[in-house]
Amino acid sequence: MNLVLKVLQADDLGAVAHLRLDAAQERFAGGKLGEIFGKLQAARSPAETPIAVVADGAVVGFFILRQPPASPAWAPASAVSLHNLRIGVSFQGRGYARQAMEATVDWIRDHRPLADRLMLAVNELNLPALQLYASCNFFGTGTTLEGPIGRQLVLVRPIVSGADT
Template identity: 35%
Template sequence: MRELPAIVVAPVDASLREAVMRLRVHPAQQDFVGIISNLLAEADNSRSSEPMAVLHGATPIGFYCIETRSRSIVGRDFGPTALGLRAFFIDADWQGRGWGAQAMTAILADLATRHPAARRLVLTVNCSNHAALTLYRRCGFEDSGELYHGGRAGPQHLLLRALPG
């Protein structure tokens, strides 16, 4: 049996940008994530945002941003060793196959390499986005018990995950 390519992550550079721009989510998910062109434009305009592609082999199947200033996640600081995770999604055509969990494993491995001093990953997830909440909990995120009310689609859980180090 042929082994499938591993899921890896890489910064969105000129060689990936066009393919990343074609990524999309289901319409019902757009309020949770946003539109890829807007996400890339926001990242381009922020020195603390690192746009990243989730790759299956050489094919982009997902996207996320690492925020080197965790304050950008909910407007408060989580310390100098905290990073933020924003806009994580798997393309609509690739959803439902377990790629999200594999992508999260690749994200955490990448953070250990590119941000070895980081000790915490912070994110928010919409309260009605049950699939994402389940994924994040399976991947070791803990609910802080706080809700963030600044999201465009309603209240969000604030989730935290310790990073090894």
């Protein structure tokens, strides 16, 4: 399988609009795509990078990377933070999310060379996501926060030059 990341623009909702989630997943992923893109359009910040996950030519997922000054308060200046990850329900269970995490680390090395870590916050009740991130070498920072739908755990994956160990 050939998986690549494609940088989108704030008005590229149409490229990912077909990515459906069940209601619980959509809440964990930050809400409806239209709302997420509305915020991207309002901000028009070069510090927010919307990304499509493309597998064998088909868009199967989406997420946003943020860096300062668009980073959340829990992410240090040397971090890139990941937000709103979703793999469309019809594409789930094929390893796309795991491959996307590896491709994201490579993308950060290539495009954000000063970043030394990838961070995210995940709802503690989102067990599939917690399992995914653990399998992708993320670990807890010890920081928790109250998110819009409950307690979130802040996770980190160090990024080192060359291949991760």
